[in-house]
Amino acid sequence: MERHKRGARARRALITAVVAASALGFAACGGDEDGGGEGGGSGEPIVLGIQTSVTGAIAALGVDQDCGIKAGVDLATDGTMEVAGRPIEFVVGDDQSDAGQAPRIARQMLQQDQPDIVFGFPTSSSALAAAPVMADAGVIDIYTIAAADELTAFSPTTFRTSRNATQEAKMGTSAAAIEEGDSFMIVAPDYAYGQSAAKAWEALLNEQGGEQLSDIIYAPLDARDYTSAVERVRAEQPDILVVVTFAGTGGPRLFQAIDRAKIAQDSRVITLLPQRPTREALGGIATEIEYFAIYDPLLPDNEINKEFVDAFVEACDGTQPDVYAGDAGIAGMMAVEALKATEGDTDPEALRQALEGIEGESVKGAYKVRPEDHTFLFSFYGASLNQDLDAELEETFDMEDSEIPVTKTIEER
Numbered sequence: 001m002e003r004h005k006r007g008a009r010a011r012r013a014l015i016t017a018v019v020a021a022s023a024l025g026f027a028a029c030g031g032d033e034d035g036g037g038e039g040g041g042s043g044e045p046i047v048l049g050i051q052t053s054v055t056g057a058i059a060a061l062g063v064d065q066d067c068g069i070k071a072g073v074d075l076a077t078d079g080t081m082e083v084a085g086r087p088i089e090f091v092v093g094d095d096q097s098d099a100g101q102a103p104r105i106a107r108q109m110l111q112q113d114q115p116d117i118v119f120g121f122p123t124s125s126s127a128l129a130a131a132p133v134m135a136d137a138g139v140i141d142i143y144t145i146a147a148a149d150e151l152t153a154f155s156p157t158t159f160r161t162s163r164n165a166t167q168e169a170k171m172g173t174s175a176a177a178i179e180e181g182d183s184f185m186i187v188a189p190d191y192a193y194g195q196s197a198a199k200a201w202e203a204l205l206n207e208q209g210g211e212q213l214s215d216i217i218y219a220p221l222d223a224r225d226y227t228s229a230v231e232r233v234r235a236e237q238p239d240i241l242v243v244v245t246f247a248g249t250g251g252p253r254l255f256q257a258i259d260r261a262k263i264a265q266d267s268r269v270i271t272l273l274p275q276r277p278t279r280e281a282l283g284g285i286a287t288e289i290e291y292f293a294i295y296d297p298l299l300p301d302n303e304i305n306k307e308f309v310d311a312f313v314e315a316c317d318g319t320q321p322d323v324y325a326g327d328a329g330i331a332g333m334m335a336v337e338a339l340k341a342t343e344g345d346t347d348p349e350a351l352r353q354a355l356e357g358i359e360g361e362s363v364k365g366a367y368k369v370r371p372e373d374h375t376f377l378f379s380f381y382g383a384s385l386n387q388d389l390d391a392e393l394e395e396t397f398d399m400e401d402s403e404i405p406v407t408k409t410i411e412e413r
Helices: 003-013 022-029 059-076 099-112 124-137 165-176 192-207 227-236 250-260 276-287 303-315 325-341 348-355
Strands: 046-052 086-094 117-119 140-143 158-160 183-189 217-219 240-243 268-272 290-293 359-362 365-369 376-378 380-385 391-397
Touching (some): 059 303, 059 325, 124 140, 124 192, 140 348, 165 240, 165 268, 165 391, 183 192, 183 227, 192 240, 250 276, 303 325, 325 365
Parallel strands (some): 046 086, 046 117, 140 158, 183 240, 240 268, 268 290
Antiparallel strands (some): 380 391
């Protein structure tokens, strides 16, 4: 593979738009005698920190995040792994899939490695636990998987390339295309993310004319038995059953219970497209579900995605990217574009100005960071699974379809 040619094509496609007036801010912020960021051409390494789950129950998320970010950086630097004469180095912190470890790992990375940009922990629980540490340090922090609404407009230095819970509901209702009078029920995991996503689903489906048959059914994230929740659905026989994402081992058990109850024979079952190992654990119902997707390597039909998949496989010793890799790749590319805009200056204020309002083409098509609250706007997909459990594209939704109202601005934090 010709890395430089591959990266050059990606660079031409990834056209970023940064407010021109920000250039004055970059010059004012960089490389002063009081410990400001390193200026371009200094030759000092730019340190990118990846806070993730290398080990533990959700290590598969960590693979997508770690290799995705590195592949995105590789593409955006034309394979050179440097910006403005400064080589890029990576440091990785492991929360061991334990949210309680996240603040300690964040502090340890900040103190020992002094990263210039940090890509935050994958799960919402770990991300929310560590976010105050990152905000207090004033370091640019970009979340690539965590979906908690609370991370939006969290601080001036907090950004995301992940969807939030409200956007996830917007994506799902777009894919569901509910019609006036269609009945629906919602099953959701009983914790902060599940509750916020389910309430957003509920509001949007009712707004679109759906008939809600019961209150939201909340179930433990990792229950051993979901019979009682599924029996409530079978008794009502809704036209649409929405299953808010169950991370971990609970998801397959829930869908197996839905399959045993033959819910999919009478109801459309809709959920977020899961990673490959989860698909394989779902059983026969996997091909009967309707999915909306943030990413799958088979869904985006563009040159950048093809090059990204190659770069990911190279960075990850032959492992293929999964559904959370795309947003991680965009984060790596976006960070490089911000560093190019500052000419290698890593001062947090200069980088913040570069990231606010940045937009371009990516592995998933068009994207933009909304400057008011740092919401990430993106393209997404409707999908199905074939008998080999490969994703097949049903519909592509444009960036505008991920728009949600501004509820809190950075200034109001």
